[in-house]
Amino acid sequence: MKRLRIGHEWEFGFNETIIVDYARKEIAVRRLGDGSWFAFSKYCPHQGADLSEVEIVDGAIRCPWHGLCFELESGANITNQCDPLRIYQVTVIRSEVFLSESKTVAPQTRTYLCRYGWDRRIGRFESSGDMKFSVGDLCIGITARGAERVTILNESLTAGGALVTGRITGISDSETEATDNIAFKVSTYLEDEFLNQNMDIEILNVEVLLDNQAIVHYIGTDQESLGPISVTASHRLGLSVSFHRAQFNV
Numbered sequence: 001m002k003r004l005r006i007g008h009e010w011e012f013g014f015n016e017t018i019i020v021d022y023a024r025k026e027i028a029v030r031r032l033g034d035g036s037w038f039a040f041s042k043y044c045p046h047q048g049a050d051l052s053e054v055e056i057v058d059g060a061i062r063c064p065w066h067g068l069c070f071e072l073e074s075g076a077n078i079t080n081q082c083d084p085l086r087i088y089q090v091t092v093i094r095s096e097v098f099l100s101e102s103k104t105v106a107p108q109t110r111t112y113l114c115r116y117g118w119d120r121r122i123g124r125f126e127s128s129g130d131m132k133f134s135v136g137d138l139c140i141g142i143t144a145r146g147a148e149r150v151t152i153l154n155e156s157l158t159a160g161g162a163l164v165t166g167r168i169t170g171i172s173d174s175e176t177e178a179t180d181n182i183a184f185k186v187s188t189y190l191e192d193e194f195l196n197q198n199m200d201i202e203i204l205n206v207e208v209l210l211d212n213q214a215i216v217h218y219i220g221t222d223q224e225s226l227g228p229i230s231v232t233a234s235h236r237l238g239l240s241v242s243f244h245r246a247q248f249n250v
């Protein structure tokens with residue numbers, strides 16, 4: 001799409017955001033107090049947080065959901081944890097304001113089939129094009145659950161558009177022995193709690209992620225009734241403890 005007129009200068013206040021529909025995308029356009037203009041995608045490329053009202057500091061913005069920072073000149077993710085933010089060009093000609101095509105350069109990416117999770121499920125994970133991994137590499141993958149270990153199975157040749165589970169950020173240097181000790185500690189504490197409260201629960205697995213999370217997979221009582229125990233365990237053990245009730249297809 002070519003340059004689009006989006007209004008007159010007087011229609012844009014200072015430090016106020018106007019949302020513009022451009023090529024079927026919602027673009028946040030803002031003029032700062034010093035007269036500089038910025039235009040960027042309304043939604044964070046990580047998980048879609050609304051960026052329209054975020055503060056611009058030193059030419060960068062910070063996502064309100066997960067704290068990811070983006071440079072508004074290039075769209076680059078300063079914290080190097082996701083794809084860049086799409087940036088657009090604002091041009092003022094004789095007081096008329098125009099919006100132009102994105103200045104963001106589409107990143108080169110690789111896609112890998114990986115094994116992850118306590119039940120050894122398989123999913124597709126993306127990484128930046130300058131990161132090359134080999135079969136068997138143990139990496140850090142960012143998924144909807146958090147940061148967790150993934151094992152490279154092979155590089156995927158599937159065309160774009162396939163469902164992507166998460167993003168690989170690098171090689172994992174965490175020791176399995178350390179997480180095994182945490183899992184044992186969590187399991188022991190919870191089994192004592194279940195016994196003291198006469199709860200008929202069986203722990204199937206304690207899955208320890210890389211961002212101080214422990215997911216307890218179990219069979220037994222409804223998950224809602226475990227809320228108080230989750231809060232107490234998190235406080236006592238110094239990590240986030242959550243429960244996932246296992247379900248089996250018959």
